[in-house]
Amino acid sequence: MLRNAIAHIEAKYTKSNVPALRAGDQVKVHTKIKEGDKERIQIFEGVIIAKREGGPRGNFTVRKVSYGVGVERIFPTHSPRIDKIEVVNHGDVRRSRLFYLRDLKGKAARLTHDEGAGVEAVVPPQP
Amino acid sequence: MATGLLAKKVGMTQIFTAEGDCKAVTVLEVGPCTVIRRKSKEKDGYDAVVLGFGAIDEKHAHRISKGEIGVFKKAGTGLFRHLQEVRVKDVKLLGDLKAGDVLTVDKVFKLDQRVDVTGVTKGRGFAGVFKRWGMKGAARDSSTAHEHHRHPGAIGQRKTPGKVWKGKHLPGHYGVDIQTVQNLFVEGIEADKNIMLVTGAVPGHADGLLFVNTASKGQPRTKQKQVTRERSKPKV
Numbered sequence: 401m402l403r404n405a406i407a408h409i410e411a412k413y414t415k416s417n418v419p420a421l422r423a424g425d426q427v428k429v430h431t432k433i434k435e436g437d438k439e440r441i442q443i444f445e446g447v448i449i450a451k452r453e454g455g456p457r458g459n460f461t462v463r464k465v466s467y468g469v470g471v472e473r474i475f476p477t478h479s480p481r482i483d484k485i486e487v488v489n490h491g492d493v494r495r496s497r498l499f500y501l502r503d504l505k506g507k508a509a510r511l512t513h514d515e516g517a518g519v520e521a522v523v524p525p526q527p
Numbered sequence: 528m529a530t531g532l533l534a535k536k537v538g539m540t541q542i543f544t545a546e547g548d549c550k551a552v553t554v555l556e557v558g559p560c561t562v563i564r565r566k567s568k569e570k571d572g573y574d575a576v577v578l579g580f581g582a583i584d585e586k587h588a589h590r591i592s593k594g595e596i597g598v599f600k601k602a603g604t605g606l607f608r609h610l611q612e613v614r615v616k617d618v619k620l621l622g623d624l625k626a627g628d629v630l631t632v633d634k635v636f637k638l639d640q641r642v643d644v645t646g647v648t649k650g651r652g653f654a655g656v657f658k659r660w661g662m663k664g665a666a667r668d669s670s671t672a673h674e675h676h677r678h679p680g681a682i683g684q685r686k687t688p689g690k691v692w693k694g695k696h697l698p699g700h701y702g703v704d705i706q707t708v709q710n711l712f713v714e715g716i717e718a719d720k721n722i723m724l725v726t727g728a729v730p731g732h733a734d735g736l737l738f739v740n741t742a743s744k745g746q747p748r749t750k751q752k753q754v755t756r757e758r759s760k761p762k763v
Contacts, residue, residue, distance in 0.1 A: 406540050408722075413542055
């Protein structure tokens with residue numbers, strides 16, 4: 401019964417509209433930015449280079465190169481500051497942590513993925 | 528109303544505030560506690576209530592002593608595994624509580640107040656100075672004698688004083704101490720499930736018994752809104 405209490409609390413902070421995320425995914429994270437008393441949406445687009453499981457407590461790291469400078473942001477997966485997460489495509493990667501991308505520049509830092517294939521088409525088959 | 532209740536630690540998780548900030552919280556199962564006895568200044572020398580927590584059925588009644596069963600019989604309540612006396616500075620806080628009254632979490636605590644949580648810390652057994660006192664030890668790689676890395680180092684001076692000072696930090700038994708964490712913030716209360724959320728960590732393992740009391744250092748003052756006066760226009 402005791403553990404149920406935690407599940408009960410976590411259920412309140414869990415969002416249902418979170419897509420399945422993997423390392424290597426190109427994502428657009430729509431974040432809510434508050435300026436004074438106004439709120440607007442800002443998009444952070446990049447590659448997921450790491451993901452922490454943990455259900456409602458999980459998070460993921462998105463990396464992008466902005467004006468030649470690498471920028472990484474860690475988002476709690478179920479954060480209320482995220483409006484929605486869009487998966488643009490799935491990169492073809494062989495590890496779960498893509499920290500090697502930090503050392504690569506320009507063309508070498510690209511990931512290969514099936515061109516033209518829709519997001520659904522690239523979802524790996526369920527075992 | 529009494530100022531404190533007995534509780535059980537459920538575990539930790541995280542929640543998001545209305546602003547979207549992530550906060551680490553401990554989930555506590557607080558109460559319900561039954562008043563077993565009311566102590567008064569005239570009779571006992573001070574004002575307090577004795578609370579019972581964790582009901583025991585008749586089958587397990589042999590686990591508590593006959594003397595204790597007598598206390599419950601006199602109060603006319605059921606049997607409880609845990610007892611805790613809650614002493615108050617002001618008798619008005621207790622109101623007209625009497626034996627048999629049931630206190631739930633929403634009656635005693637409210638949102639955004641501060642509480643002290645007392646419990647027994649996790650046992651670490653016979654621990655070294657790293658874990659027990661946070662010592663840094665000697666260098667790992669260089670300039671150390673053989674296998675001296677996690678040692679406490681020197682423990683005294685020379686012929687004067689010629690002894691080791693009392694209270695010197697050395698290895699020994701660590702944990703299983705009664706410890707109080709002060710000024711934890713109440714993040715949420717759910718009366719129907721007897722759940723309370725407090726910020727940060729509390730002593731002991733999950734399922735451990737805790738005593739949650741209103742903060743002894745008092746409640747934070749409500750923030751006063753700063754009045755900003757408009758600047759007078761410069762005279763032309």
